[in-house]
Amino acid sequence: MTAAIEIKELNKRYGTRVAVDGLSLNVEEGEVFGFVGPNGAGKTSTIRIIAGLLRPTSGEVRVAGFSVHQSSAEVKRRIGYMPDFFGVYPDLSVQEYLEFFSACYQIPEGRRSALINELLELVELSHRRADMVDQLSRGLKQRLSLARTLIHDPQVLLLDEPAAGLDPRARIEIRELLVELARMGKTVFFSTHILSDVAEICSRVGIIEAGKLVALGDLEQLHLQVLPRRQIELTLLDRLDEAVHLLQQQNNVSQVECHPALKENGRQRLTFEFDGNDAALSQLLSYLVQNQMPVLHFSEDARNLEDVFMRTTQGIVS
Amino acid sequence: MIPDRYQQPIWKNPVIVKEVRTRMRGFRAVLLLTAHLVVLALVVGLVYLFIRSSLTTIGNLEERRNFGKTAFGLIVWMELVMISFVAPAVTSGAISVERERQTFDLLRVTLLPARALVWGKYISGLVFIFLLLFTSLPLQGPAFLIGGVQVQEILLATLMLAVTAIGFCALGMLLSSLIPRTLVSATLAYAVTIFLVFGIPIIVLIIGTLLGTIIQGNLSDQISPLTQGLLISVGWLVISFTPLASMVGTEIILLDQHNLFLAEIPLSNGAKIFLPSPWLPYVFFYLLFSLAAIWLSIQLVKRKEN
Numbered sequence: 001m002t003a004a005i006e007i008k009e010l011n012k013r014y015g016t017r018v019a020v021d022g023l024s025l026n027v028e029e030g031e032v033f034g035f036v037g038p039n040g041a042g043k044t045s046t047i048r049i050i051a052g053l054l055r056p057t058s059g060e061v062r063v064a065g066f067s068v069h070q071s072s073a074e075v076k077r078r079i080g081y082m083p084d085f086f087g088v089y090p091d092l093s094v095q096e097y098l099e100f101f102s103a104c105y106q107i108p109e110g111r112r113s114a115l116i117n118e119l120l121e122l123v124e125l126s127h128r129r130a131d132m133v134d135q136l137s138r139g140l141k142q143r144l145s146l147a148r149t150l151i152h153d154p155q156v157l158l159l160d161e162p163a164a165g166l167d168p169r170a171r172i173e174i175r176e177l178l179v180e181l182a183r184m185g186k187t188v189f190f191s192t193h194i195l196s197d198v199a200e201i202c203s204r205v206g207i208i209e210a211g212k213l214v215a216l217g218d219l220e221q222l223h224l225q226v227l228p229r230r231q232i233e234l235t236l237l238d239r240l241d242e243a244v245h246l247l248q249q250q251n252n253v254s255q256v257e258c259h260p261a262l263k264e265n266g267r268q269r270l271t272f273e274f275d276g277n278d279a280a281l282s283q284l285l286s287y288l289v290q291n292q293m294p295v296l297h298f299s300e301d302a303r304n305l306e307d308v309f310m311r312t313t314q315g316i317v318s
Numbered sequence: 319m320i321p322d323r324y325q326q327p328i329w330k331n332p333v334i335v336k337e338v339r340t341r342m343r344g345f346r347a348v349l350l351l352t353a354h355l356v357v358l359a360l361v362v363g364l365v366y367l368f369i370r371s372s373l374t375t376i377g378n379l380e381e382r383r384n385f386g387k388t389a390f391g392l393i394v395w396m397e398l399v400m401i402s403f404v405a406p407a408v409t410s411g412a413i414s415v416e417r418e419r420q421t422f423d424l425l426r427v428t429l430l431p432a433r434a435l436v437w438g439k440y441i442s443g444l445v446f447i448f449l450l451l452f453t454s455l456p457l458q459g460p461a462f463l464i465g466g467v468q469v470q471e472i473l474l475a476t477l478m479l480a481v482t483a484i485g486f487c488a489l490g491m492l493l494s495s496l497i498p499r500t501l502v503s504a505t506l507a508y509a510v511t512i513f514l515v516f517g518i519p520i521i522v523l524i525i526g527t528l529l530g531t532i533i534q535g536n537l538s539d540q541i542s543p544l545t546q547g548l549l550i551s552v553g554w555l556v557i558s559f560t561p562l563a564s565m566v567g568t569e570i571i572l573l574d575q576h577n578l579f580l581a582e583i584p585l586s587n588g589a590k591i592f593l594p595s596p597w598l599p600y601v602f603f604y605l606l607f608s609l610a611a612i613w614l615s616i617q618l619v620k621r622k623e624n
Contacts, residue, residue: 051427055622073429081427087420091340103332104428148424 002065004029004156004187005050010059012045012211019045021211023059027189027204029155032182034202035191036309042211043191044084047160050189051081063156080149084161084191086141090134094125094144097133098151105152119147123177139170146177157181159190163197175201195309207309215308220278222308229254229273232281234288235297240268243293250284252276267296332430333438334445341408341446354400354450358393358457365389366460379465386466393457394475398561401447401483402515406507408443409490411500413619418500432620436612440491447483451476470578474568478597482561485604486511488611495615518560526553543585550583554593559603564596571595 005027012020020042027033037043048054050061052068052075060067066074089097098116107115120126123143128136136144142162149157162178163171171194178188179201192198198205198219205222207215215222223230236243240258247253247270256272274281285298328334341347369385413436416422425435455476461467489510493503541549557563571581572595581593 048423051423053423053426053622076427076429079427081423083420083423085420087424089336089340089419089421091343092336096336096339100332100336101424101428103326103330103335104425104430106326106429152429 002029003027003062004031004064005033005189006060006062007046007050008060010046010049010061011057012042012049012054013057018211020049020056020059023208023211023213025206025213025216027187029187030182030185031204032178032188032202033190034198034205035189035208036193036195036198036205037191037208038193041208043208044160045211046208047081047158047189047191051079051158052076053081077152078155080152080154080157082145082149082157082159082162084164086138086145088133088136088141088144090132093130093132094120094136095129097144098147101148102151107152115151119150122150122180123147124173137170139166139173142166142170142174143177146174150181154186156187156189159188161192162190163192163194171197224277229275231271231301232274233269233271233297233299233301234295235267235269237266237294237296238268239293240270242291243288244270246288246291246293247272250287252280253284271301326434328437328441331434331438331441333435334442337439337442338445341442347446351450351453355454355457358396358454361392361396362389362457362460365392382464383466386461386464390458390461390467390471390475393454393461394479394565395562397451397454397479398482398515398565400450401479401486402511403508404447404450405443405483405486406490406504406511408446409440409487410494410504410507412439412443412491413494413615414498414500414503415494417498433616436491436495436615436619439494440487440612440615443490444483444487447487448480451479451483468572471569471572474572474578474597475565478561478565478568478600481601481604484608488608488615491615492611495618514560515562518556519563522553522556522560522563525556541586543587543589546585547591550585550591551593554581554596555599558596558599561600564600567596568600 003026005025007023007025010020010023011018023042023046035043035046045054049056050063050068052072060069062068063075064078066078068075089100092100095116098119099112102112102115116129117126120129123146125140125143125147128140133141133144146159146162149159159178163174166174175197178190182188182201202219204218205216206213207222215225217225234243244256244258247256252275254273254275256270258268258270274284276284281300285295288295288298326332365388366385369381369388413422416425458467458472462469462472486507490503490507493507494500497503497506557567567581571577575582577595579595579598581595583591583593585591
């Protein structure tokens with residue numbers, strides 16, 4: 001099967017500054033790939049090269065098997081690109097804006113109206129179709145940009161920081177839209193530095209720093225690779241001592257700590273380190289429940305993702 | 319199904335549709351159009367009142383012709399000034415504004431080819447100038463009806479004004495594709511058009527006066543007829559590059575020599591050389607320049623960022 005995006009030994013230099021340094025990765029069809037890195041890591045340069053907007057210094061990029069350099073028209077048909085800025089025409093209405101881009105993508109005139117209705121419904125902007133683009137809030141502009149990105153039904157979506165600068169509600173809405181698009185079979189390649197977005201929706205993650213890919217894999221692999229021991233938080237109704245005893249008997253559990261200070265409403269919490277995979281973690285939970293432990297909450301500490309990021313990157317900006 | 323190749327007729331070019339729609343939206347375009355016609359009408363009216371009040375015998379044929387010629391000349395001159403100011407305004411930001419409001423990348427990832435973008439921007443700007451130009455044509459009516467102006471003159475003036483608009487819009491397009499900042503490209507476009515419209519005539523006037531003195535004075539004997547012919551040809555070429563000088567030159571030749579296509583220039587030895595009437599090289603140069611500028615703009619827009 002052809003990968004949706006193939007990047008081989010990609011290099012991009014601006015004068016003496018290295019923006020992308022020997023980047024190689026494949027993104028499979030239907031995958032939601034999170035491209036994570038600090039500001040100035042080379043995310044935007046990489047996405048612009050994939051979109052055919054920026055000439056690489058060396059290396060090769062293919063989209064759906066077509067070379068970005070040699071088959072630009074074929075690539076344009078297959079990608080939907082959303083930059084990290086809005087890029088809207090203030091003197092057009094929402095409907096006119098989408099009509100203009102559908103004409104630019106040569107969508108036959110007879111199909112445009114129905115297509116625009118569908119897209120506005122998808123991004124929940126149907127009620128604002130007559131409004132001027134400039135009157136939309138930042139979040140709504142971002143949704144409109146997403147609708148524009150989808151107008152020619154591309155297979156691959158290249159989204160540069162789609163949730164940057166949005167309020168929490170708008171961010172969640174964009175995230176839900178991306179999940180919906182993945183369900184529709186689109187390949188989503190998006191860059192972000194918002195780690196919770198990655199944890200929520202990505203099937204795989206690449207971490208880039210100073211133009212170099214420093215980690216690649218699904219979240220579980222990354223955890224195991226970077227943080228062999230992950231921090232687990234357990235909340236019980238009571239029987240804390242018994243739970244501690246049970247956990248201490250497990251080979252892959254260490255550093256069991258009770259947190260009496262965290263007691264509230266009779267609930268008792270403890271944390272421990274775990275060095276197994278997801279299946280082993282699930283078995284551990286079953287074991288606790290089978291032993292009549294009154295488990296209220298069992299989760300991985302969300303800070304772990306930040307730990308992965310912090311441990312793989314050193315804060316170097318290219 | 320999206321077609322394999324970009325194949326839209328020019329009137330369906332999305333850029334033209336969008337630009338014309340947004341330009342004509344609201345009061346701006348109507349206001350500009352009205353102001354343009356009101357100013358021209360006022361000028362014609364003032365010229366008429368001035369001539370009528372200063373002459374006792376307006377019924378005199380020669381005086382009526384004078385009015386006709388003055389009104390016609392003033393309208394053409396004002397149209398030229400209008401084109402010099404409006405053409406850079408409508409095209410010098412065509413591409414750079416797309417870069418500035420960050421829509422350029424969005425257009426470049428679509429299937430819209432660079433040539434459709436450039437032609438779309440160019441034609442939509444030109445259409446607006448043509449609208450201003452052609453709506454003012456009826457104001458030539460009084461001059462034509464009263465007399466002193468021939469149909470040929472009106473047609474030639476309209477052709478040269480249209481070609482000027484074509485050339486100045488192409489210049490704006492080229493600068494806009496070349497320079498990423500609209501302020502810089504607009505300033506440069508204005509500088510070049512003002513130099514072409516007003517600067518070159520002044521230079522031509524100075525050089526022409528000097529050359530006239532040389533040729534007709536004592537020095538003329540020392541300059542061979544061949545050199546004189548060459549100097550006149552160079553001067554002719556310079557005249558043909560500038561709108562005002564070539565319009566005046568064409569008019570003089572049309573009135574004095576009654577020739578639409580050829581000018582007869584006498585040399586000091588009594589020989590004559592024949593040169594094409596300035597409007598011919600003017601139209602040729604400006605159309606050629608426009609094509610070259612548009613081609614170059616397309617190449618610049620097509621260029622991938624390094």
